[in-house]
Amino acid sequence: MIEIYRAIQRTSCQQSNGDKDPCHVNGNPYMIAFGVIQIVFSQIPDFDQLWWLSIVAAVMSFGYSIVGLGLGISKVVENKEIKGTLTGVTIGTVTSSGTVTPTQKVWRTFQSLGNIAFAYAYSMILIEIQDTLKSPPAEENTMRKATLISVAVTTLFYMLCGCVGYAAFGDSSPGNLLAAGGFRNPYWLLDIANLAIVIHLVGAYQVYCQPIFAFVEKEASKRYPESKFITNEIKIHLFRGSKPFNLNLFRLVWRTIFVITTTLISMLMPFFNDVLGLLGAIGFWPLTVYFPVEMYIVQKNVPRWSTRWVCLQVLSLACLVVSVAAAAGSVVGIATDLKSYRPFKTDF
Template identity: 65%
Template sequence: MTDHVSVNVYDDESSSFDDDGRLKRRGNVWTASAHIITAVIDSGVLIVAWATAQLGWIAGPVILLLFSIVTYYTSNLLSDCYRKGDQVTGKRNYTYMDAVRANLGGVHVKICGILQYANIVGVAVGYTIASSISMVAVKRSNCFHEYGHQAACNVSTTPYMIAFGVVQIVLSQIPDFDQISWLSIVAAVMSMTYSTIGLGLGVAKVAETGKVQGSLTGVSGGTGMQKIWKSCQAVGAIAFAYSYSLILIEIQDTIKSPPSEAKTMKKASLISVTVTTVFFILCGCFGYAAFGDQSPASLLTGFGFYDPYWLLNIANMAVVVHLVGAYQVYCQPLFAYVEKTAAERYPDSIIIMKEIDIPIPGCKPFKLNFFRLVWRTIFVIFTVLISMLMPFFNDIVGILGAFGFWPLTVYFPVKMYIVEKNITKWSGRWICLQLLSGACLVISIAAAAGSFAGLVSDLQVSWPFKTLH
């Protein structure tokens, strides 16, 4: 960090540098919203109909709404931790781990790092699985259209996972988070596209049949224990759908000021969480109304809908394009951490430090770094291999939601906010914040148990590298 540079961005708007000596940030409320929407309205929106079906007409929408409120509230708490002290002139925390280090320190930093980066790896695996399922759905849709709905049309996901990995190897060479805004905007548009199509198909099916399916308590049948596990798994899936706190600080670090980054980030969170909640509730409710207990695990790939097949194909390709961008949005913090650590440990290494300018006609030269090329390629290959071993999207998102929601979305933001604002122990506000954290911990434990039960069940009927859809 160039601490010796003394530039005041507030006095000189034309300056090329911010107050910390780094290149001037250009992000705003709309780019931040695009990053959040890309992270939140992912393939999780397609699972909310299934989740609503497990929970029923009362608990389903209520839990969706509660998660949105908790996520928005704790995101605001976390936004206030971007700068230490004053929200305009305080020292910046560039990453989630930096914020934990500045406010909590000690073992909290290591725990946060393990949880954050393990969750990022898990998200990358989940997105690889989801994208392959959507690509397979396009192939199967064409097959059903040609040979009829009763045709087997089984297709392996493995080649499509490999294809997704090849694309990610190329895109992962984009050096920094602030250079993927265009990718986030494209991904956000795609997420709106397939969410709207899924919603429209659900509405059309309800209108066609003229009746609303489902019950107040959700899917019936099976043992009481199975009902509990499925309900817990559904809660985990909803938690996963709302999770973006693990990259919130990194998104906030792309925002220009004034106004303060926290103020802009809170506005972006409000816009994004409101938009995503509307989509989640509408897709969940209309999907459940259309299919009832038979609500598919994915609204677009579960083949509750067969026609119009071309519209389903458009929606599923939009899912793939969106997940291509979402993969990068989530993985950039991990990429940056590994490369920063390597540079600090081996500052004289030519392999790690040297960048080669690759000329691109009509654009700035692309900076190729050998270490970045090798390590990011290995990372993508690793996530693809894990995806082939465990291609169970519902279980993966449930586990990710359970393990990531409480510590990263609730516990650390609450604890850091208490320290940052010097909230008195045993005061009314302190008690309320602790109760919120405790309640979310219980929910996360239950969701983890349900998702692991589902994973064990699926592992009994599937073979690695041979799973068909």
């Protein structure tokens, strides 16, 4: 997030002062502003009331992906060649973090697997989404079609953006094509794309955090059902004639503390790709592979040691190996970042 805010500020600065100006930007004020916005949106009581924010976030996602894809294609045409190789970054290439060694390439490959896994971490909110669907038709049928379409479209866009971006910049490809110095022109289009990323992340934060909010509040109300601080809903009329907004003091306090904590952690450890890879590695195998596979086996009564059972177990084991490798690569990346790290220092 800090990287994206800096990119917006830097493009405006370089437009005025020229591309050679480093335009150092402090990202902390922008992160604080993002946290304040999330505190406000976090007061939305229930997951099903986020439908409009989810739609906006999805539209923004398509928007900046199309911009990145279009700029990548134009860069390939401008270069009149396809850069990069089928095996990835060449060993011995000098990058901003030094010369790429065989060991570094292996760790970075593992880290990239974690980043890919994070892109498919939707499974942790799959049940919450299904609970918001109306029936008929049956929720599971609607969810099956929606999952198939969304995964196919997501994979298509990610593959196109990744491959085209690498073809455009080759071994010098940055971690974020739109926000890390990959594309520099046109400034106005880059600003629009990066603003779309910010709006998308606002919605994504809420979509992923609302189930956590609901779980904590449900458990608190079970344990302390007589506490007015936890259970009492205060109705507030924001506009004349509108439905009242339900304000809960426990929800207000605990969600605000949660957002402040996550904002401080983001400011304290601004290692976007490494942290993303670690989160993806941790959540991918158990939530996206293991539990769904085991539930399918139980639901369909798949016989133990049958061909289908063995194939499913091999798939689960292979994904476990990928997750462990991705976690290891991300941890190594974070350890490398920590060597030159200064807390809350985000001037770049």
